Amino acid sequence: MTPFAPHVYADRRRRAAEQAAQAGLDGVLVAPGADLAYFLGHGADPGAERLTMLVVPAAGTTAHGASDGVESALVVVPRLEANDLQHHAAGGVEALAWADGEDEHAVAARLLRDGGRYAISDSAWALHVLGLQRTLPGARLTPFTTTLPMLRAVKSPEEIARLAAAGAGADAVFAEIVRRPFAGRRESDVAADLDALLREHGHEQVDFTLVCAGANGADPHHDADTTVIADGDMVVLDFGGLADGYGSDTTRTVHVGEPTDEDREVHDVVRAAQQAGVEAVRPGATCQDVDRAARAVIDDAGYGEHFIHRTGHGIGLTTHEPPYMVEGETLPIEPGMCFSVEPGIYLPGRFGVRIEDIVVAFPDDAPHAARRLNESPRELAVVG
Incomplete structure (x- = not known):
């Protein structure tokens, strides 16, 4: 660093x-x-x-x-x-x-x-x-x-600049990975591509490259293995690491071949939930408010029992650190706090969907209360 x-x-x-x-x-x-x-x-x-x-x-x-x-x-x-x-x-x-x-x-x-x-x-x-x-x-x-929960939670402009650069590197990785073949390759092959691409785009350390195809996508932290990705699979891609000492962490879900109506529906619910979580970020709100906003969308769509983790976590010198966007965390959001917003739906034995961006909270008088540090497309990408 x-x-x-x-x-x-x-x-x-x-x-x-x-x-x-x-x-x-x-x-x-x-x-x-x-x-x-x-x-x-x-x-x-x-x-x-x-x-x-x-x-x-x-x-x-x-x-x-x-x-x-x-x-x-x-x-x-x-x-x-x-x-x-x-x-x-x-x-x-x-x-x-x-x-x-x-x-x-x-x-x-x-x-x-x-x-x-x-x-x-x-x-x-x-x-x-x-x-x-x-x-x-x-x-x-x-x-x-x-x-001392706020000891490292509020980032300086210099820290935010490094987080933004790391996020931009991760976005560039996603733009390249979706142009590569998925069908017929092992999860571990795609994970190796993600690792190499993160390093090409400025990361000195890769912390995780999750590739979760088909039923494996229902396990939020499935480690990429020898599973062969097939046509018709939903594939969760969650990857990140450190660039100049500061973290990236993003998740996008892609589909191999043309998705079904149900595939699109579940993805749309998660995308709406993620948007609601981002819109809940503002000074004076609490961490649990972000979790509640995202969770309400998924609950209303009838998938509440399948959202099985917190909505987000802080990021900085490590890819996971306080604060946590979870029910019961009443810590107020302050300008400069950086954290993920990453709701998901996980259907056991079938597939999973997660969308994740890193966001930064800004003061009330800023044009937007929250700024995303990831700008890769959130629509369901179709890959080959």
């Missing part, structure tokens, strides 16, 4: 410190992966068993031994990885290094308050969550998703 300017990461840490204080927290504990990349421009290795953790004290507090917990990021890091972290992170990093053989959780505990309350990355290893709790039995650790 091309890093942003160093001040961008310092501003993000400052915002996290302010949100932590507002939430009554003592600080924020950030694990390797997308969360760490968001605050440092470098995510370290999320699969490493050694403890790496950024500590952001809540506004108005300091961490013991930190010269400045915002301008200079304070990171607990294995000694053998400290130089690499400081080299790759954007902006200043103040490393609290520990050596193999030391109790890494005791080292981290020097920066924390026993009895304090901290938000910790959802992706933190249980090994480290339990290790910190053992070392600081009076401390309380709570996940980002429930404590």
Whole structure:
């Protein structure tokens, strides 16, 4: 990922410190992966068993031994990885290094308050969550998703530009894939084409290439396999990944040969539901309002029991992240939030239909409350 300017990461840490204080927290504990990349421009290795953790004290507090917990990021890091972290992170990093053989959780505990309350990355290893709790039995650790749900949810214009570029790349992929043959090929063959095309169109990482033909389309997360696509099949195509560090995720449903009236009817219902979900996006509405709007169209058409998942999910440095467009999520939509709108109908043993776009919420005074980042045709495409 091309890093942003160093001040961008310092501003993000400052915002996290302010949100932590507002939430009554003592600080924020950030694990390797997308969360760490968001605050440092470098995510370290999320699969490493050694403890790496950024500590952001809540506004108005300091961490013991930190010269400045915002301008200079304070990171607990294995000694053998400290130089690499400081080299790759954007902006200043103040490393609290520990050596193999030391109790890494005791080292981290020097920066924390026993009895304090901290938000910790959802992706933190249980090994480290339990290790910190053992070392600081009076401390309380709570996940980002429930404590600081807006931490990464609202994107800056620079982030939205990268998401838009990723979405445009995915649209270009769809424009090419529908010109290729489907009938007589395996799902895995088409999935391989999608993978190669995503990379050709600027993606450095491909996260998924779902190709779900015929009855497999009734399984929303069916992995492409050796199923041979046949004439008359409805085929769900769901694909995406990261381009310059930010995600794409789009779904279109195509038909091999001329569709039946029922095929068109189901597709039209999903397309209307997706449109209703997009139109429900506006500042002040809640995430569940988007789900309700899309679901109402499918319910009214008599297919309610066959819409079996949430309507959407956030997207950014990962292709799936908060917020989630689902019943019970009362988080208000704010300008800059980016998420998918992807209703579907799944008829067991027969076929499925899903249509998905990434949308961005805009202020009330904008020409449109929501902007799609995918503009490939939503009509039922007929392929050969």
